[in-house]
Amino acid sequence: MRKYIATLLAVLLTSVPMFAQTVDEHAKTKKGAVIGGIAGAIAGAVIDNNRGHRSAKRGAVVGGVAGAAAGAIVGAMMDRQERELRQIQGVNVTRTAPGELNVSVQNEVLFDFNSSALRSSSRASLQQMADVFQKYPDTTLSVQGHTDSIGSAAYNQRLSERRADSVAGYLQDLGVRSSRIQTIGYGKSQPRATNSTAAGRQLNRRVEIHVRANA
Known part of the structure; x- marks a missing residue:
């Protein structure tokens, strides 16, 4: 055998x-x-x-x-979801596996500097994301907050957690089931780019939503 x-x-x-x-x-x-x-x-x-x-x-x-x-x-299902998410302004989508997507939103789209309160201008994009997530309910969502390296590790950790919670809470307010969502803050521990330049720090200040198809 x-x-x-x-x-x-x-x-x-x-x-x-x-x-x-x-x-x-x-x-x-x-x-x-x-x-x-x-x-x-x-x-x-x-x-x-x-x-x-x-x-x-x-x-x-x-x-x-x-x-x-x-x-x-x-x-x-993931092909269709990926195409629809790519249509949303300020959102970057990466296919990480056949059943997984990574949706990245720059913090400048969502938050003012040093704040975890959602900007009013970000709500349209989040509404579109929520519409897509509700259209494809057979997925789980991991909302992950990230920061740059400015400030202490402890402060950035708390800020990343609050920002992840803000995005997750708003998605729930828009109708995405809370049972599908988990949140985590990574602080400055997972940079996408160098923190030695302003452009790099901007890339590192972000919220990512990992979308995974249910088994």
């Missing part, structure tokens, strides 16, 4: 680079289908292992088909 699974994995994994190189708008849906197929094939083979070699093969095939279908559905 191990040999069979190893052979199946080799075939499926050989397909991943082909899908990854696809440049059309469905590339990540295809990649999600491949990954889902791999997971499903392994699960199916393991579950049916005790029934004998033929059952293991059958379980791998059935599991692979089911996993591929589930992966394709998740990938398509």
Whole structure:
């Protein structure tokens, strides 16, 4: 059975680079289908292992088909969500995995300097984000606050937490379920750029929302 699974994995994994190189708008849906197929094939083979070699093969095939279908559905959902989030002004979206997105919002869009109170001008963007998140409810959201290196570590930690809480609270006020949201502040510990320049510090002052498809 191990040999069979190893052979199946080799075939499926050989397909991943082909899908990854696809440049059309469905590339990540295809990649999600491949990954889902791999997971499903392994699960199916393991579950049916005790029934004998033929059952293991059958379980791998059935599991692979089911996993591929589930992966394709998740990938398509995340493709659509990514496209819609990219339309929002002041928002940067990165696809970090077939079932994960990272949405980054610069603090200058959300907050005044040294403040965790949301600017009135930021509310339209957050409303659009909330609309997208409610449209695709089968995801969890991790709202993460970040700062530059100016000020003490303790102060920046508290500020990053308050800013994450402000964004999460407003999304909840707009109708996003609180059970989908968690918040965390990283202070100045995870810079995206150098803190030695004004431009770098601006990039580091941000709130990120990690969007993950539910399993």
